[in-house]
Amino acid sequence: MNEQKRATPSHPIHTLLAERWSPYSYADRPVSDDDLQSLFEAARWTASSYNEQPWSYIVATKAQPEAFAKLLACLVEPNRAWAAAAPVLAIGCMSLTFARNGQPNAAAPHDLGGAGASLTLEATARGLSVHQMIGILPDVARSQYGIPEGVQAMTALAIGYAADPISEALRERDSAPRSRKSLTEFVFGGVWGTTSEIVG
């Protein structure tokens, strides 16, 4: 754990939540299949609307350089620059319609976000870090992997062991102080914008 990056909560939260952060620098150290299986298993048990489980993942590790390069090409260039160092990359996709009736599933991105959070906390529990990115090229992913209509690539995930930054630019990013809005700014009571007395 990078103590500098630990959350500084105003109210106690579970260690896993406090220790989670999104590094830009990764060690040149593979992640075991056992660990990866548990990460996707964590995503699997996430709550979803009508238990639709709208998430799917495409995953590649550096053990297969061609597969890894193919996945890296689905990221926007600024993300490619640092994510290339991660030993594992994944793309998070969502089904836009319910399997049972073909109707739009408005909860799909929400539930993919929940799955990503579960996966990330399992990673934290295993000494791993995950950096999720919205900056991807969904059309590249669609054509490269044959993602069907009705499914959308939405995020990428860099997975690995956080490491000391290898450049000044990365050091700056990885040592930036963490900042969050105060609870009083986003937990409201009877009127929008008025802090709930529970947190006020």
Added chain:
Amino acid sequence: MNEQKRATPSHPIHTLLAERWSPYSYADRPVSDDDLQSLFEAARWTASSYNEQPWSYIVATKAQPEAFAKLLACLVEPNRAWAAAAPVLAIGCMSLTFARNGQPNAAAPHDLGGAGASLTLEATARGLSVHQMIGILPDVARSQYGIPEGVQAMTALAIGYAADPISEALRERDSAPRSRKSLTEFVFGGVWGTTSEIVG
């Protein structure tokens, strides 16, 4: 913990993730402000695109019956029926545009989903349960609370202590076996629909 509802993972996952489930039945027992503060604090430290933190929550407890009734009225009727028993209700909202430049934030529902997952795991760690719902009436919420343009109510959360069901209908829902797709159905390798050898 309801042992019947514990996840049955195929690969080991953290206890908090395995114990989380979404009850329909709640004990008539208040949740302390300390606990609620920590739940929203957990949401606060979630990862978000550009650290936008697009989530906001409106919260009401049964200690204030009028405020609670007002929030309950934002749920679709089938959810109102069971969620009325929860001691705490919240509505999860998202900012649709970035505060810094007014551009659309495509990650907003994804990041609200991550925040909901963090909040839920903090609840699990405290012996509490959370049942998230997409079945709400966003327009009712907007007019009742004065939610501004550019912000959208998306989910509701029932928060409390899971209890023995008080009706046969609730017992049926709360004792339904948990089911999930297999990892082989949603973790892919080089081609969409082809299981990754990492989990295959």
